[in-house]
Amino acid sequence: MSRYTAEAEAGMKGITFRAWRGEHYVTLAELLVRLGSFGLDLTWRVEFDEIVDPRCVEMERRSADSGMDTLTLLSLTTPFLQLIDAEACGFAGDELVVVLTEFDSSLWDVRAADERVLGELRLHYPDAGASRDPSDTP
Numbered sequence: 001m002s003r004y005t006a007e008a009e010a011g012m013k014g015i016t017f018r019a020w021r022g023e024h025y026v027t028l029a030e031l032l033v034r035l036g037s038f039g040l041d042l043t044w045r046v047e048f049d050e051i052v053d054p055r056c057v058e059m060e061r062r063s064a065d066s067g068m069d070t071l072t073l074l075s076l077t078t079p080f081l082q083l084i085d086a087e088a089c090g091f092a093g094d095e096l097v098v099v100l101t102e103f104d105s106s107l108w109d110v111r112a113a114d115e116r117v118l119g120e121l122r123l124h125y126p127d128a129g130a131s132r133d134p135s136d137t138p
Contacts, residue, residue, distance in 0.1 A: 012099070014111035014131025015118050019102065026108060026125070028088060029077040031100050032070060034124055035090075038117050042090035042097065043067040049085035056086075067091065 019026050032039055045063040048056050055076045062068040068076075073088070083102045090098040098117060101109040109131055112118055122128045 012111040012113055013115050013118055014099075014109060015121060015125075015128040016107055016109045016131050017121075017125040017128040019106050019108050025080075025082050025105075027077060027081055028083060028086070028100065028102070029074055029081070031108065031110070031121075032074050032077070034121055035070075035098070035117060036120065038114065039070050039090060039098065042070055042092060044070065044073045044088055044090055046073070046086065046088045048083070048087075052084055053081055055081060056083075 017026075043066070045067045046056075046059040047063065048060060051057060051060075059068075059073065059076050062072065062076075070090075082105055084105045086102045088100040089096055090100075095113075097113045099109075099111040101111075103109065108125075110118065110121055111131055118128075
């Protein structure tokens, strides 16, 4: 999906988990909060295959420039925003360090350079399994 991730994702580890927990949808905002201090100082670029809300247009506009900080992205994803086929790439400087990919409003795939991030997410989403192959997009 992303023009940012092809080579950089190769060295990352990842997990995949259901986006729906009964009646609760895991939003991008929730994942950003779950990243904790790891995600706070990142710069984000977001892409969508399907625009589902005017906020998506604003996120893409900000991504086209130099990206946006975590708090700006968080403000654009709350309240509740359900995504369909979207990808948020978090950068520390010029280095891609985390990729949050939402597949068809049903799965989240999280790839990270720091495996501690994945460990923290596994605590919150115990059904998380091995990451999908990034080239295997629906």
